[in-house]
Amino acid sequence: MDHVTAQRALLSVSDKSGIVDLATALSRHGVELVSTGGTAAALRDAGLGVRDISDLTGFPEMMDGRVKTLHPVVHGGLLAVRDNPAHVASMDEHGIGAIDIVVVNLYPFEATVAKGADRETIIENIDIGGPSMVRSAAKNHDAVAIVTDPADYAALIAELDASGGTSLATRRRFAAKAYAATAAYDSAIAQWFAFADQGQRFPDTLPLAFTRGAELRYGENPHQSASLYIPRGPAARGIAQAEQVQGKALSYNNYNDADAALELVSEFRDGPPTVVIVKHANPCGVATGATLIEAYQAALACDSVSAFGGIIAVNRPLDGETARAISGIFTEVVAAPSADDEAKAVFAAKKNLRLLLTGDLPDPARGGLMVKTIAGGLLVQSRDGGNLDQVELKVVTQRQPTEQELADCRFAWTVAKHVKSNAIVYARGGSTAGIGAGQMNRLESARIAAWKAKDAADKAGWAEARTIGSAVASDAFFPFADGLLAAVEAGATAVIQPGGSIRDDEVIAAADEAGLAMVFTGMRHFRH
Numbered sequence: 001m002d003h004v005t006a007q008r009a010l011l012s013v014s015d016k017s018g019i020v021d022l023a024t025a026l027s028r029h030g031v032e033l034v035s036t037g038g039t040a041a042a043l044r045d046a047g048l049g050v051r052d053i054s055d056l057t058g059f060p061e062m063m064d065g066r067v068k069t070l071h072p073v074v075h076g077g078l079l080a081v082r083d084n085p086a087h088v089a090s091m092d093e094h095g096i097g098a099i100d101i102v103v104v105n106l107y108p109f110e111a112t113v114a115k116g117a118d119r120e121t122i123i124e125n126i127d128i129g130g131p132s133m134v135r136s137a138a139k140n141h142d143a144v145a146i147v148t149d150p151a152d153y154a155a156l157i158a159e160l161d162a163s164g165g166t167s168l169a170t171r172r173r174f175a176a177k178a179y180a181a182t183a184a185y186d187s188a189i190a191q192w193f194a195f196a197d198q199g200q201r202f203p204d205t206l207p208l209a210f211t212r213g214a215e216l217r218y219g220e221n222p223h224q225s226a227s228l229y230i231p232r233g234p235a236a237r238g239i240a241q242a243e244q245v246q247g248k249a250l251s252y253n254n255y256n257d258a259d260a261a262l263e264l265v266s267e268f269r270d271g272p273p274t275v276v277i278v279k280h281a282n283p284c285g286v287a288t289g290a291t292l293i294e295a296y297q298a299a300l301a302c303d304s305v306s307a308f309g310g311i312i313a314v315n316r317p318l319d320g321e322t323a324r325a326i327s328g329i330f331t332e333v334v335a336a337p338s339a340d341d342e343a344k345a346v347f348a349a350k351k352n353l354r355l356l357l358t359g360d361l362p363d364p365a366r367g368g369l370m371v372k373t374i375a376g377g378l379l380v381q382s383r384d385g386g387n388l389d390q391v392e393l394k395v396v397t398q399r400q401p402t403e404q405e406l407a408d409c410r411f412a413w414t415v416a417k418h419v420k421s422n423a424i425v426y427a428r429g430g431s432t433a434g435i436g437a438g439q440m441n442r443l444e445s446a447r448i449a450a451w452k453a454k455d456a457a458d459k460a461g462w463a464e465a466r467t468i469g470s471a472v473a474s475d476a477f478f479p480f481a482d483g484l485l486a487a488v489e490a491g492a493t494a495v496i497q498p499g500g501s502i503r504d505d506e507v508i509a510a511a512d513e514a515g516l517a518m519v520f521t522g523m524r525h526f527r528h
Helices: 019-028 037-045 053-057 072-079 085-094 109-114 119-124 129-139 150-163 168-197 252-266 292-302 320-326 341-348 403-416 442-460 481-490 504-514
Strands: 003-005 008-013 032-035 101-105 145-147 165-167 210-216 226-231 243-246 274-279 282-288 310-314 331-336 354-357 369-374 377-382 424-428 431-436 471-474 494-497 517-520
Touching: 008 019, 008 037, 008 072, 008 129, 019 032, 019 037, 019 101, 019 150, 032 037, 032 053, 053 072, 072 085, 072 129, 101 129, 101 150, 109 119, 109 168, 129 145, 129 168, 145 150, 145 168, 150 165, 150 168, 165 168, 243 341, 252 274, 252 282, 252 310, 252 331, 274 292, 282 292, 282 403, 292 310, 292 320, 292 431, 292 442, 320 331, 320 341, 403 424, 403 431, 403 471, 403 494, 403 517, 424 442, 424 481, 431 442, 442 471, 442 481, 471 481, 481 504, 504 517
Parallel strands: 008 032, 008 101, 101 145, 310 331, 331 354, 471 494, 494 517
Antiparallel strands: 003 165, 210 226, 243 354, 274 282, 274 310, 282 431, 369 377, 424 431, 424 471
16 A cells, blocks of 8 residues: 555654644644543643543553553554455454554653662553554554654654655655664663663673664775664763764764774873874873873874874863864864863864864773674673772882882873783883784784884984883783893883783793883783
8 A cells, every 4th residue: 555544543652742743733634633641631731632542442541551552442453454355344343443643652761760760660661552552553554654753753744744644655664663663672671671680791682772873974994884873772971972063074983993092091081181192993192291282292202103194082171272282283083071162263274173072081990891793693791991990919020110110000001901902002201102002922012112112212303212211011911021021122111911921930030130120910901
């Protein structure tokens, strides 16, 4: 059936925004309005004629409203195939009238959970009749229009005004959206039962629901397509929710890199002014300072070559002076909790630079799951919220680290957590001196980080590389002493690493011979 002239509509909504306007339009087209409880009251208050659902079914609403639309007269009117003689005969025999339009949105389950309601209230906000009507109407979309989103009211009104009914194309579109709505609703309920009510970490079935946000120009490469999806349920505020003040649309890689930068700078959300510069999801410069501009200059000095076309995140409101410094090189994205008017004006001259305002930075120790696709499945793990406050550092060398060395170890370790494995990070005085990432062995990462530090010193005209007198962090244990000796050669005086290798004694002995101070964390931070 292509065109269906609307004669009866059933309206039962929790979110009543726009419902009076829609009902008024339906009435204008001679459509009989059938409604329930609060929706019926709202329509009557607007002066509209409404037939109660209890009048249609011959049964009162009962059990505190739990039973009102679960009735053969309702579902028969929704599910009957209009050109099936047997269905028509059943309708005639039992006095069932066809329902041509259903407008339903569901009890606010997610909002009730978000408010911290008690268990009984949460259970009462699990809608039963609503999803049942939605599914019945959507299944029979050949004849019935099901509307679950107030954003679609205008489209329905426009189609009624144009033809007095609904087209099959519209009904199909509404049906697809309706099944997605009930799937997401059931997902929220299942997640609450699994995680909040039952305390499960990895339930037997993992029901996830996301809503599409921005549709991106392409994926990692131009021949790939991509889109951003936002969790339907509670989630930390991050890059996906940031306000984009200016610049062209974010790409897939922009989102990925900006997320990496924000996650790292969030480690310092309660610390001094901090700047993170990321390139291809790896930090290439991280520094703290007395001011944001000082932190930026130190972070940039670590690897000014890689910083070109990079992503920058800061942990303080962005000021004009720092914005002018950032504008000195090509930068793709800047993410900040906020920005003053001067900073916004500076960036306004850079049309392609994207400025993202994130609000409060996410908690780096928050819980949650991380998901990675593999061929044929998903890998799911808990977030890496580990930090040095959760462990007891163990000095394993003859020499104890100085207070400054220990501070540099902590800083380097925090950065190394966000560097692709194998990760080596040299740091001195609250700034990264050299970063080695993503190598197939730890020795090469140590050498690359040292080479980058020497290159940075040459470019800056420094007398020596900042690895001299630095602390070095390794995201996993040194399997051999060679990586440690490369750090010694680069000038490191202190080392922080998880420990746990079968050759720990050999590595410790090498550290002692070199006069290093070394601490074990007992915690690994692989990032693949």
